Structures are given as structure tokens and as C-alpha cells.
Amino acid sequence: MLQVMKIVVCVKQVPDPEAPASAFKVDAATNRVVPPPGIPPVMNGFDEQAVEAALRIKDKNSAQVVVLSVGPEGAREVIKKALAMGGDEGFLVNDPALEDSDAHGIAYALAESIKKIGGCDLVLSGRQASDWDQAQVPAGVAELLGLPCVTLAKTVSVEDSAVRVQRVLPDGYEVWTAPLPAVITVSNELGEPRYATLKGIMAAARKKVTVWSAADLALDKSRIGVAGRRVLVRKLFIPVKEGKCEVMEGDTVGAKASALARKLREAKLI
Amino acid sequence: MAEARGVLVIAEVVGGVVVPVTHELLGAARRLAAVLGEPVLALAAGSGMGKVPQDLIARGADKVYVTDEPLFAKYQTDVFVALAAKAVKEISPRVVLLGHDGVGRDLAPRLAFRLGSGLANDCIELRLEGQELVALRPVYGGAALAEITCAGMPKLATVRVKALDPLAADPARKGEVVAYASGLSESTVRARMLEVVKQEAKGLRLEDARIIVSGGRGIGGPEGFQTALKELTDTLGAAQGASRAACDSGYCPPTWQIGLTGKVVGPDLYFAIAISGASQHLAGISGAKNVVAINKDPEANMFKESRWGIVGDWKQVVPALTQACKELLGK
Numbered sequence: 051m052l053q054v055m056k057i058v059v060c061v062k063q064v065p066d067p068e069a070p071a072s073a074f075k076v077d078a079a080t081n082r083v084v085p086p087p088g089i090p091p092v093m094n095g096f097d098e099q100a101v102e103a104a105l106r107i108k109d110k111n112s113a114q115v116v117v118l119s120v121g122p123e124g125a126r127e128v129i130k131k132a133l134a135m136g137g138d139e140g141f142l143v144n145d146p147a148l149e150d151s152d153a154h155g156i157a158y159a160l161a162e163s164i165k166k167i168g169g170c171d172l173v174l175s176g177r178q179a180s181d182w183d184q185a186q187v188p189a190g191v192a193e194l195l196g197l198p199c200v201t202l203a204k205t206v207s208v209e210d211s212a213v214r215v216q217r218v219l220p221d222g223y224e225v226w227t228a229p230l231p232a233v234i235t236v237s238n239e240l241g242e243p244r245y246a247t248l249k250g251i252m253a254a255a256r257k258k259v260t261v262w263s264a265a266d267l268a269l270d271k272s273r274i275g276v277a278g279r280r281v282l283v284r285k286l287f288i289p290v291k292e293g294k295c296e297v298m299e300g301d302t303v304g305a306k307a308s309a310l311a312r313k314l315r316e317a318k319l320i
Numbered sequence: 321m322a323e324a325r326g327v328l329v330i331a332e333v334v335g336g337v338v339v340p341v342t343h344e345l346l347g348a349a350r351r352l353a354a355v356l357g358e359p360v361l362a363l364a365a366g367s368g369m370g371k372v373p374q375d376l377i378a379r380g381a382d383k384v385y386v387t388d389e390p391l392f393a394k395y396q397t398d399v400f401v402a403l404a405a406k407a408v409k410e411i412s413p414r415v416v417l418l419g420h421d422g423v424g425r426d427l428a429p430r431l432a433f434r435l436g437s438g439l440a441n442d443c444i445e446l447r448l449e450g451q452e453l454v455a456l457r458p459v460y461g462g463a464a465l466a467e468i469t470c471a472g473m474p475k476l477a478t479v480r481v482k483a484l485d486p487l488a489a490d491p492a493r494k495g496e497v498v499a500y501a502s503g504l505s506e507s508t509v510r511a512r513m514l515e516v517v518k519q520e521a522k523g524l525r526l527e528d529a530r531i532i533v534s535g536g537r538g539i540g541g542p543e544g545f546q547t548a549l550k551e552l553t554d555t556l557g558a559a560q561g562a563s564r565a566a567c568d569s570g571y572c573p574p575t576w577q578i579g580l581t582g583k584v585v586g587p588d589l590y591f592a593i594a595i596s597g598a599s600q601h602l603a604g605i606s607g608a609k610n611v612v613a614i615n616k617d618p619e620a621n622m623f624k625e626s627r628w629g630i631v632g633d634w635k636q637v638v639p640a641l642t643q644a645c646k647e648l649l650g651k
Binding site: 153184199204222226291294297314320 | 425429432510580599
């Protein structure tokens with residue numbers, strides 16, 4: 051393991067999942083989501099937790115945190131946010147050839163970027179992205195780099211060239227370990243990511259963000275973009291909801307509550 | 321390479337017992353296999369597999385490949401992925417199915433990349449159009465649905481827990497059982513599971529509960545969960561759950577979390593109390609048969625997903641509802 055541990059955090063810019071449901075629209079002709087007007091995209095929430103996990107390790111160890119993203123020019127904003135939280139350096143892979151890539155294309159671009167960065171001791175990423183919810187890219191990066199991968203971490207710690215993870219279970223957790231270098235995916239149970247302080251935001255402005263094209267990484271065009279897709283979207287649509295909710299009427303809370311209790315009883319649910 | 325044929329289910333076995341989602345996968349596999357006119361296969365790895373092959377056959381498998389080795393006593397990514405990849409290359413199935421649970425979420429993506437195949441994750445529906453497997457999966461937290469197909473062979477899919485139906489067990493069903501040697505050793509294991517720490521929620525398991533009383537960030541703190549919501553829960557003999565926002569805020573244990581990244585539940589009756597109804601949460605209750613929303617915001621999205629609702633502050637509504645239920649139930 052290098053004396054100063056190098057951690058690469060992979061982050062993705064996504065449409066804001068907190069945007070109201072009414073703002074969500076799909077363009078049926080292109081099978082794409084129409085970005086809600088006036089609502090800026092954000093860093094994928096789980097990736098923010100991955101940045102936090104990296105910074106917690108940096109709090110306790112001599113470490114350098116590198117922030118990496120594949121995305122449009124605007125994705126620079128999420129890299130800047132991660133740098134403001136405490137990351138040291140950023141890399142953005144931006145190229146029209148990468149548009150419409152699926153997990154295979156993105157994982158390939160990230161893996162090649164990590165190689166070009168010179169390798170690292172630990173790769174952290176959110177467990178899934180809140181847009182496509184696929185949870186495939188990190189495992190793909192691990193497979194392409196030939197690294198072990200542990201998923202769904204709620205704690206991540208490093209000791210003696212190994213990483214130790216508490217992995218989330220529905221009813222508790224598992225303890226996993228892997229030799230470094232390794233890939234770890236982070237879940238929301240890790241806890242609240244730290245806020246970027248004003249000092250951090252100002253420092254981030256002076257931190258380096260390098261932009262790479264597909265050519266800089268010598269990416270094989272047949273493995274990225276539409277050509278590289280292994281998963282094909284035939285149709286993207288918003289399901290029609292029949293939803294007819296019967297709202298209880300009554301002059302008092304007690305009256306409404308009694309009305310509901312009676313309905314549930316009639317339906318033999320209670 | 322052999323022509324791709326058959327629907328292969330990667331079975332999940334814990335302590336010598338087949339987990340329920342595997343039965344659901346076999347049910348789905350049987351329905352696909354019927355259209356294809358091809359067999360249903362299963363790969364089961366573990367240690368001490370005595371009753372497992374017959375269980376899988378009873379639930380729909382025509383042929384079971386059993387790997388019974390100490391190396392597979394508990395799930396470890398590297399050996400299970402290596403075994404699955406080896407088996408897929410040798411068996412050459414058309415379709416490979418896994419459950420979208422802790423094991424499937426870990427195994428399937430790695431396996432997909434090792435095979436160079438596309439993976440349809442967290443599917444709620446699978447159907448065949450000719451020989452093409454078409455999968456339906458929720459995206460954007462469940463706000464939209466995507467119909468997808470995968471390039472190459474085999475077609476890999478993980479299926480959402482409780483989304484598809486198992487077949488009833490037929491102990492008289494016959495099938496073939498084949499011992500399948502992994503040819504792997506400890507040296508393959510790099511990511512290693514050291515121990516399991518169970519933090520069982522007291523009382524009824526959410527996955528088994530017929531009635532669930534669930535609270536959201538609007539409860540504002542742990543107290544509401546421990547008093548008003550608990551009283552309603554106990555009166556109805558229900559289990560308690562919560563939205564991710566409430567768990568992330570520390571109002572309740574993470575084991576209570578229901579949603580896309582929490583538990584997926586299918587009760588007969590689900591109370592969503594002070595829960596706004598974000599897609600993330602709705603994804604966890606898509607199997608709920610009847611939903612009641614209690615929220616002080618009449619525009620809350622939760623009402624659109626519910627059969628009944630009360631607009632009001634939970635602090636008044638929930639105790640009143642508990643009282644009304646007690647009277648009706650003679651408690």
C-alpha cells in the first residue's frame with residue numbers, strides 16, 4: 051500500500067430525486083427523462099455518502115481523495131461539491147461519444163480513468179444511482195480492474211492493507227474484509243454526509259479538475275455509447291395510476307377516525 | 321459453443337434451506353420455459369444440501385446442479401461468481417435468473433460483467449416475445465417503468481422479491497439431480513465474510529406482517545413511533561415500519577426501513593403516516609393490497625397511492641384511530 055493512501059470516489063450527477071412527482075416527465079420519442087425545468091441536477095445521494103466514507107478514512111489516515119465522474123460538462127458541479135466537502139483533486143470524463151452509455155460503457159470508462167490516474171488503494175462509490183437504480187457500475191469497475199468488491203457498506207475502515215466493511219442486511223449486518231486495492235459500494239445507512247464549509251467551498255475553487263475525452267483514455271468506441279450497450283431500453287414510460295383515494299369526511303378527527311375504522315372492519319382487514 | 325437452451329435459476333440456500341425468492345424464480349422460470357419449450361434448470365451451492373434438490377424439483381426445476389462443498393457454506397462473492405460463470409459456460413442456458421436480494425445484488429452484476437452480458441436488474445415482470453426476453457423494471461425510484469432487453473446470451477435478470485409467483489410445492493414432481501464440482505479453492509476468495517450480526521426487530525417480521533403501521537419524516541422524532549404509532553400497531557397486532565427519511569433521521573432503527581433500498585413488503589393493510597409518498601418509498605410497498613394515508617397535506621402524493629385517507633395531523637388522527645379500532649374490536 052502506498053504511504054499516502056489514494057482513494058478514488060466515483061460520483062454521478064443525476065436529476066434531483068426530491069423534485070415533485072408532478073415535475074417528472076418522459077419523452078416517449080427518445081425514451082429519455084425530460085429534466086424538470088428550473089430544478090438543478092444533484093450528486094447522486096449514495097455517491098455523496100461514498101465521498102463521506104472516503105473523508106472519514108482521510109480524517110484518520112494519511113490519504114488523498116480523488117473524485118471521478120463520467121458525465122456532461124455540467125457534472126463538474128458535483129465534482130466541485132465533493133472537493134468542497136474535502137476531496138483533493140477531480141477528474142471529469144466528458145465526451146459526446148459516451149452519451150447513452152449503459153453500465154458496461156460507464157464502468158469501462160471509469161476503469162480506464164483509474165488506470166490513467168495511476169491506480170489507487172480503494173475505490174468507493176454509491177450502491178446505486180437514483181436515476182436508473184441499476185447498481186451495476188461499481189461491480190463492473192471491480193471486474194474490469196480485477197479487484198475484489200464488497201457491496202452495501204454502512205461503515206468502511208482501513209487497517210493493514212485491508213478494508214473492513216459492515217455490510218447492510220435487512221435485519222442487521224455482516225462484517226466483510228478484503229485486501230487492498232478493493233472496490234466498496236456505500237449505502238445510506240452510513241449516515242449524513244458532511245456539509246461543505248465556506249472555507250471548503252473557497253478551497254475547492256483552487257483544486258485541480260482535469261477533463262478527459264474518450265481519446266485521452268484511448269477508449270474503444272465499440273464499447274461505449276449506444277454501440278457499447280448490453281442493455282437496450284425499448285420503452286420508458288410513466289405508469290398510469292387509477293388511484294382513487296376515499297378521503298374520510300367528518301366534523302371531528304374522532305368522526306373521521308371512526309369512519310375509517312368501520313371501513314377497515316367492513317373490508318375484513320382488521 | 322453449444323446452442324443456448326433452458327432457463328437457469330441460481331438458487332439461494334441458507335443453512336440448508338432454500339429461500340422463498342428462489343421458489344418465486346422457479347415459478348417464473350416454469351412460465352418462461354413453457355413458452356420456449358425448454359427445461360428449467362437450477363444451480364444450488366452450499367454445504368449440507370440434503371433436502372435442497374428435491375425442494376427445487378418440487379417447485380419446478382427439471383434438473384438441479386448441486387455443488388455441496390464447505391467452500392460454499394456461506395455466501396462469498398468471489399467463489400459464487402466463479403462457480404456461476406463456470407456453470408453458465410458449461411450449461412449454456414438461454415436465461416439466467418437470480419433474486420434481487422442481498423445475494424443477487426452482489427452476485428448478478430459481477431457475473432454479468434464476467435460473462436460480458438447485459439443484466440436486467442430488479443425486474444417486476446418478465447415475458448418472452450419470440451425468443452427475446454423482455455423485462456419490466458422500475459427506474460427513477462419507481463416514478464417510471466422501463467421495458468428492456470439484453471444483448472448477447474445468456475439473458476441475465478434479477479427479479480424483485482415478491483414480484484412474481486412461485487408454484488405450489490409438488491412433492492411428486494420428478495427431476496434430475498447432478499453433482500457439480502466447483503473445482504475452486506480458498507485461494508479464489510478475496511472479499512471475505514467474517515461474521516453476521518443479527519439485529520432482529522422485536523416481534524413480527526415486516527416481510528411476514530399482514531398489517532404494517534409505518535411512519536415518515538413527518539413524525540418528527542422517535543417519540544411518535546414509540547408512543548402513538550406503537551399503540552396503533554399493538555391494537556391491530558401489526559408490525560412497525562418507516563420510510564427511509566425517518567430512518568436516516570435516526571427516528572427508528574434501520575431495520576424498519578421500507579422502500580427501494582429497504583424492505584419490500586406485501587401486507588394486506590399498510591398505514592402510511594406522515595409519509596409524503598416519494599417513489600423510493602412506494603417501490604417498497606408495491607405489493608401492499610390496501611393502503612391508508614394519514615397526512616396533514618391534502619396534496620401529498622401518498623393519497624394518490626392509497627385506497628383510504630384522512631387529512632389531518634397524525635398527533636390527533638392516530639390516537640383517535642387507535643381508540644376507534646379498540647372500540648370496534650372490543651378491546
